[in-house]
Amino acid sequence: MDITNIKEWVSLRTKGGVHAPHRKHTADCETVVMPPPERIILAMSQHIGVPCKPVVKVGDYVEVGQVVADSDQPVSAPIHSGVSGKVAAMTELLLPGGLKTAALMIESDGEQRIHESVKPPVVENYDDFIKAVRASGLVGLGGAGFPAHIKLQPRNFDAVDTVIVNAAECEPYITSDYRECMENSWDIVSGVQTLMEFLDTARVIIAVEKNKPAAISELSRIAAEVTRAGHEVIVKPLPARYPQGAEKVLIQACTGRRVPPGKLPSDVGCIVMNVASVAFLSRYLKTGMPLVDKRVTVDGSAISRPKNVRVIIGTPIHEVISFCGGTKFKTRKLLMGGPMMGLALMNDELPVLKQNNAILALSEEDIQLTEPSTCIRCGRCVSACPMNLVPPSIAAAYQNKDTNAMEKLGVMTCMECGCCTYSCPAHRQIVQTMRMGKGDVRKAAAAKAEATSTAKAENQPAKQAVTAGK
Amino acid sequence: MENPLIITSSPHLHCGMTTRGVMLDVLIALSPAAAASILLFGWRSAAVVLVCVASCIAAEYLSRIILKRPQTVGDLSAVVTGVLLAFNLPASVPLWQAAIGGVVAIVVAKQMFGGLGQNFVNPALVGRIVLMASFPEDMNRWVTPLQGASGVDTTTSATPLEVVIQGGEMNYSLQELFVGIRPGSLGETCVLALILGGLYLVIRRVISPTIPLVYIGTVFVMTWLLGQNPFIHILSGGLMLGAIFMATDYTTTPINKTGKIVFAVGCGLLTVLIRVFGSLPEGVSFAIVIMNILVPLIERATRPLPFGEKRRLRNER
Numbered sequence: 164m165d166i167t168n169i170k171e172w173v174s175l176r177t178k179g180g181v182h183a184p185h186r187k188h189t190a191d192c193e194t195v196v197m198p199p200p201e202r203i204i205l206a207m208s209q210h211i212g213v214p215c216k217p218v219v220k221v222g223d224y225v226e227v228g229q230v231v232a233d234s235d236q237p238v239s240a241p242i243h244s245g246v247s248g249k250v251a252a253m254t255e256l257l258l259p260g261g262l263k264t265a266a267l268m269i270e271s272d273g274e275q276r277i278h279e280s281v282k283p284p285v286v287e288n289y290d291d292f293i294k295a296v297r298a299s300g301l302v303g304l305g306g307a308g309f310p311a312h313i314k315l316q317p318r319n320f321d322a323v324d325t326v327i328v329n330a331a332e333c334e335p336y337i338t339s340d341y342r343e344c345m346e347n348s349w350d351i352v353s354g355v356q357t358l359m360e361f362l363d364t365a366r367v368i369i370a371v372e373k374n375k376p377a378a379i380s381e382l383s384r385i386a387a388e389v390t391r392a393g394h395e396v397i398v399k400p401l402p403a404r405y406p407q408g409a410e411k412v413l414i415q416a417c418t419g420r421r422v423p424p425g426k427l428p429s430d431v432g433c434i435v436m437n438v439a440s441v442a443f444l445s446r447y448l449k450t451g452m453p454l455v456d457k458r459v460t461v462d463g464s465a466i467s468r469p470k471n472v473r474v475i476i477g478t479p480i481h482e483v484i485s486f487c488g489g490t491k492f493k494t495r496k497l498l499m500g501g502p503m504m505g506l507a508l509m510n511d512e513l514p515v516l517k518q519n520n521a522i523l524a525l526s527e528e529d530i531q532l533t534e535p536s537t538c539i540r541c542g543r544c545v546s547a548c549p550m551n552l553v554p555p556s557i558a559a560a561y562q563n564k565d566t567n568a569m570e571k572l573g574v575m576t577c578m579e580c581g582c583c584t585y586s587c588p589a590h591r592q593i594v595q596t597m598r599m600g601k602g603d604v605r606k607a608a609a610a611k612a613e614a615t616s617t618a619k620a621e622n623q624p625a626k627q628a629v630t631a632g633k
Numbered sequence: 634m635e636n637p638l639i640i641t642s643s644p645h646l647h648c649g650m651t652t653r654g655v656m657l658d659v660l661i662a663l664s665p666a667a668a669a670s671i672l673l674f675g676w677r678s679a680a681v682v683l684v685c686v687a688s689c690i691a692a693e694y695l696s697r698i699i700l701k702r703p704q705t706v707g708d709l710s711a712v713v714t715g716v717l718l719a720f721n722l723p724a725s726v727p728l729w730q731a732a733i734g735g736v737v738a739i740v741v742a743k744q745m746f747g748g749l750g751q752n753f754v755n756p757a758l759v760g761r762i763v764l765m766a767s768f769p770e771d772m773n774r775w776v777t778p779l780q781g782a783s784g785v786d787t788t789t790s791a792t793p794l795e796v797v798i799q800g801g802e803m804n805y806s807l808q809e810l811f812v813g814i815r816p817g818s819l820g821e822t823c824v825l826a827l828i829l830g831g832l833y834l835v836i837r838r839v840i841s842p843t844i845p846l847v848y849i850g851t852v853f854v855m856t857w858l859l860g861q862n863p864f865i866h867i868l869s870g871g872l873m874l875g876a877i878f879m880a881t882d883y884t885t886t887p888i889n890k891t892g893k894i895v896f897a898v899g900c901g902l903l904t905v906l907i908r909v910f911g912s913l914p915e916g917v918s919f920a921i922v923i924m925n926i927l928v929p930l931i932e933r934a935t936r937p938l939p940f941g942e943k944r945r946l947r948n949e950r
Contacts, residue, residue, distance in 0.1 A: 422940075423943070424940070494638065495639050502646045503645075504644065507638070507640045508640075539655070540884050542889070543650075545937075549940070552939055553889060553937065555888060572936075573940075576941070579643065584644050584647070587650075588652050589652050594644065
């Protein structure tokens with residue numbers, strides 16, 4: 164091994180993480196399509212950014228693929244109906260993050276009539292492509308729900324040289340991306356080709372954890388077929404170590420580049436897209452059917468028959484669970500997403516969201532409610548933190564309400580992956596402390612901004628008087 | 634609502650480790666050395682260990698009651714302190730003195746600062762230092778090893794370390810030092826058993842090998858540079874016990890990797906300075922305690938940078 168090899172090895176070596184149990188019970192469960200439910204509930208906020216506003220009224224008849232909500236703001240994505248039927252009501256939903264959002268309830272007529280707007284988009288250039296991506300309603304399907312058309316229009320377009328397709332799927336239980344690789348590998352590769360064409364990038368890296376050898380060989384086989392001069396498609400096996408699929412960790416593991424705090428992947432020349440998003444994109448360009456359904460892993464110790472299910476977005480969770488044979492044990496905790504970063508739900512009435520990739524119903528055996536005890540400074544959280552933070556120092560600053568210190572210690576870099584809490588022998592809720600600390604830092608920054616603007620206003624009384632005089 | 638769903642913050646998985654489990658692992662790691670001490674110095678050493686553990690448990694239990702704090706005696710940390718304190722005492726120490734050591738360790742060094750995780754110096758070492766200052770004669774009377782159960786013959790003759798430092802001829806071979814056939818504190822002599830315990834802790838990921846390796850390495854290099862026999866230095870005195878079990882105490886050592894290295898180098902340098910140039914024969918306890926006090930400063934100077942941040946930014950702030 165010569166020096167450059169060693170240097171490369173060091174730069175690609177990511178820090179921290181934990182060996183969480185994989186529990187990929189549903190890896191071999193081929194996706195089954197769930198029949199359309201009687202009614203769907205579409206939350207107006209299913210993405211990061213500005214919530215949509217309904218463009219249909221109660222009583223309107225809508226069809227599959229029809230836009231039912233949209234926004235004129237850039238960071239947003241339209242929402243489409245997954246059933247044909249009547250708009251029954253406008254309701255309100257309390258999302259697991261604590262956010263209240265408006266929602267549309269649509270009663271299905273069981274016909275699944277397809278709307279006239281559903282036809283393959285005409286895409287001739289980059290602008291058409293971005294328009295089509297927006298019209299598809301695509302948001303990051305990996306969990307974050309960032310509108311895809313924004314992601315594909317980076318500020319520094321020319322500096323982007325690498326597209327990373329995220330098929331790491333490091334969260335325990337979840338296999339929906341794995342099934343995408345196994346069932347729709349050609350969609351993935353054709354999506355990759357589309358991205359290469361419109362983003363003009365020379366390199367696409369498909370990142371998969373090593374615990375999915377079948378996906379690696381399947382994707383490698385197809386990638387080899389489509390690689391041509393100047394356009395490289397690499398399938399990169401990564402160590403199966405949580406959180407390998409976290410954006411910043413993934414970029415470093417694939418390219419050796421580190422995204423600085425507060426910056427975006429495009430600032431280091433990368434665009435990261437979830438594998439299911441890429442496959443969806445290629446299907447949309449072929450069929451014109453927008454994002455109305457998605458694959459969800461339904462698992463957990465309480466579920467009778469764990470499955471990968473293709474469900475219509477907006478289907479209430481309890482109906483998805485009944486489709487999987489209901490529960491064999493009492494559900495004590497219901498999660499939207501994986502066990503490391505997923506959110507605990509208050510009830511099973513909530514609908515499946517666009518960015519939702521798993522529903523986990525945990526029974527008593529998986530519930531650990533150990534009282535937190537005092538920190539013994541063992542440093543497990545420090546070694547587990549992929550973001551190189553020192554959680555106990557941040558926790559101390561949080562207790563002292565010292566937002567400056569928290570910021571200096573990098574609390575805003577925390578991505579809440581949960582490795583610290585997972586490995587804490589004192590069972591401290593470290594992630595929760597980080598989350599509250601981040602909230603405090605944001606509040607302090609907002610207060611400071613307001614104070615400066617008021618101070619400015621006070622310093623310019625003359626100008627104000629003139630304005631008032633008008 | 635009947636049987637509501639449980640709402641907690643993510644993550645919803647845990648590795649299963651507990652504080653008690655960590656302490657239990659440390660106790661398991663200490664057991665080979667405890668067995669060796671009984672073989673070497675007879676049942677008297679078992680009595681010292683039991684008295685120290687009992688006094689630590691009692692002190693912890695009563696302190697928590699008097700301080701009106703939640704009872705923490707179940708986390709086993711007091712037991713670990715008791716065993717470590719006993720390991721630092723000669724097997725012939727009067728039992729009442731051992732008991733006082735336990736009380737000082739728990740009450741003065743630990744509970745007065747808030748209990749587990751809050752103390753800034755190693756409680757067992759504080760107990761030992763207080764006993765050394767209070768009862769120098771009893772603390773410097775060593776039991777001759779391997780007399781069987783016949784009796785306890787004590788000697789005030791110099792330990793191998795003292796002999797070597799004074800430039801004398803040592804009458805113990807390196808092999809004897811390795812298995813612990815020499816006078817000394819009851820748990821410090823059997824290097825073999827201590828290393829076995831250390832390996833167990835490393836394999837169980839209770840400690841990282843950084844501090845022991847750097848500490849012992851520093852002592853080795855320094856004594857070699859000073860023209861002494863480095864092998865005798867690392868095999869005698871309390872170095873192995875200190876480096877593996879005391880300098881790796883979570884609470885009183887730096888939490889980050891660079892800090893651990895700085896801490897261990899400091900311990901090594903101070904140990905050699907005290908051993909070679911100081912008036913005391915052994916410097917491990919004092920070296921660790923002094924470095925314990927410097928931990929907040931070391932941590933501040935060696936704080937890791939958050940992911941993606943450049944070193945330059947720190948100075949700009």
